[in-house]
Amino acid sequence: MLNSIEDQKNVNKILIRVAKHLNIDFIITNDAHYISPEGAKAQEISLMLGSKDDGKQVTMKDKTKFGIMRKIIDSICNNEISIKEIENILENNDEVQRYNLNTEKSKLITAIEIKDVMLGNRKLPKIWGFSTTDFWFKNYTEMIEIWKSQHEYLSKEDFEKGLENTIKVSNLVEKFDLDLSAKLPVVDTGNKNQYEYLVELAKIGWKKKIKGIIKDEKIYKKRLMTELKVINILDISGYLIIVADYINWAKNNNILVGCGRGSSAGSLVCYLLNITEIDPIQHKLLFERFISVARSMALYNFKLENINEEKLSLNFNKSEILKWKNKKKILMVI
Template identity: 25%
Template sequence: MCLAACLSGEVALWLRQGNVEAATQSAEWFARTFGPGNFWLEVQNHGIPDEKVVAEGMFRLADALGLPVVVTNDAHYLRREDAEAHDVLLAIGTGKDLDDPKRFRFVGEESYLKSEAEMRALFPGRDDLLANTACVADRCEFDFEKRYFLPQFPRAPEYPSDDALLVELATHGAERRYGAPLPAPARERLDYELSVITKTGYAGYFLIVQDFIRAARERGIPVGPGRGSAAGSLVAYALGITNVDPLRFDLLFERFLNPERVSMPDIDVDFCFERRGEVIEYVRERYGRASVGQIITFGTLKARAAVRDVARVLRFAPGDADRIAKLIPSGPAYALAIDQAAEKVPELSSMQRSDANVARLLDLSRRIE
């Protein structure tokens, strides 16, 4: 399924330029490419003038081409009242002052998650638009099964299982590292790690990682020697995943994979930044694009960091910002959120009551904390 997207979508861009012919050709191409019933024109109303022009054009295209139209709304923050905090984050992210008239900012305060009633009010009398939106949602199938699905490593048919292949590769690799026959400490450690890995069902994961690291090295892509808890694995060392000898440096395998507290092993790998895309492309080609995705990370701000960042975009003097931030307890033994600190730290509580600028600083900081 495909939607025509917001003001930056191809169809909308042509309509904004007044090029109806190009917009028509673009919409027809998308309709052909995704097939009957799988492409929707899209309208929005965040109070941006161009959206009215685009909506009128989309409706005309819908009539001319027989295409359905959906109404959508950008949701960059949860509630309308979060708009200011979102704007502060934009200023922080772009390194600009909050009151800089030239910095990037959103238009209005409409980019929040709207209710059904609010969405209906955007285009009065066009309940069909929301019905089409609901139709799209109903066709989206997703079942969050809350378990890991590891891709099958494409092993040669002579190996009956991932376990058998891993044991062979790890044994040969260990012999290259330590010599044959293996010294007793290496043999004992290798057997122990292999037993844990095979029992927990993660043999395939090791095979996959060693495969794309090998492919990277064959292509001359620099690979890091090892980072994080995976450096404590002799199997990883034997497979060439890491280049740090866990026996020499007395590293613990259990910090990586503990048989008493089984969790998904996480092997951190550093590739040359300029060529990491080649490694990702190799994995996509090997396992299929639908099976490969990059892990998302969510950045969060702790209390002191939030205060310092907000103070900077509000043009607080660095010394003042630091002094206010340090009033918030922050440490492994005793740490407070901004709301708690403003209540329990007398000096901070007094500053919040007596200084409107400090009150605003703390209000915005607690909203992005």
């Protein structure tokens, strides 16, 4: 694997020696985390989202500051800074000092912060990231460039042989297609298909929320027929049955559920299945904003409050009952 990390170079040298000693072919790979060099910044920001300082989000400015503080402390521990310089650091208390180590840009750091870390009163946060930004998907020319500039220990013969072996491995991969469709549990609908079962659930909701309650039932019936037709064409009946089952289970088990989130509030079927609590016709909400034949539908974004390792009583096969192990109290959003 070719990159500019020093430890990686040391590992590469050992791997090559072992391969030659055991007469094993080796391959040269490109450590690719993103497509182009510009992706380095996006990855840095993404990794920093997991970096916290006493519960607070670490910023790019914090990252630079903590990096320099760590270098200062390492220099002190390795006796790279004189005793007099150490005393100057610790005696200045909150007075701001400027440091410039290893051509790093100068940043304002208080001496008391250094002291707190050295005395164990504070820990420097773990900043997720890499020491290099050369993890993009390199072409052949760029691989040659990084070999010449960073991996001079690798002979031309070994380099070309490693690339040839990599191509051999690539050619051994059989052609395949990835099935990226959503994988949902199998719903037990008895002797009915999923669409017929969904219609039955909608009829039950109709009797509770529409029949004898709404004056102009014709408008609602026309809307219901339109929605059911689209749902049948898109073959998402099973999905809506699953959503309705866990939403109603949550409501029956005193778990907080929102009255309706986003475009789902525009569906009369969702209203009749008790997924949402909003009458879309009364509030003039569009079903087409939720789903339409012309575009695909994104799956629901939902969370449950206070699950405590309970089992949702879904109408699935026993082997496919979902187990919930989220112990945090969070609001369900649908």
